Amino acid sequence: MIRSILFAFLLIIPIAEIVVFLTVGSVIGVLPTIAIIILTAVLGAILLKRQGLSAFARLQADASAGRVPAAAIGQAITVAIAGILLLTPGFITDTVGFLLFIPAVRSWLWKQIAGSVRIHGAGTGGPGADAGGPAGHPYRPGKPQVIDLEATEVKPDPSTPWRNDA
Structure with missing residues (x-):
C-alpha cells in the first residue's frame, strides 16, 4: 500500500511540475521562470540554515533539560x-516547502501526526515496554535497572573469548 502511494507521488508530482513549468513559462517566459526557480532555491538554502540551526538549538535545549x-x-x-523541497526545482514543491517553513503550519502538522507517534526513552526495554520501561516500570533517568546475581547463579560460556583463565 505504502509503496503504491509512494510510486504514485513519484509519478504524479514530476508530471504536475512539468505542467506548471510549461504554464508559467508560457505566461512569463523561459528566463524569468528559470530565475524564479533559482531564487527559490537560494531562499530555501537561507531559510534551511536559519531555521535548521534554530530547530537544532531547541533539540539540544530539550535534551539537556532532561525532556x-x-x-x-x-x-x-x-x-x-x-529545505529539500525548496532545493528541488518546481513550483509545487516550492509552495509546500515555503508552507513548511511557517512555524504555525509546522505546529499544526505536528499536532495532526503527534497522536500516531510513540516516543520511547533510551534504555526503556524496547518495543514491548508499554509504560516506558521494562515490565511496565516508568523510565527514570539516572536510575538504571540493576540485576544483581550471585556467582553461583551464572554459568560462564566456555567458548567465550572473554574468559580470564590466565
Missing part, C-alpha cells in the same frame, strides 16, 4: 523536508 525532545525532533525533520 524527550519529541516536538523538537518533529520540527527539525519538518524543516529538513522543507
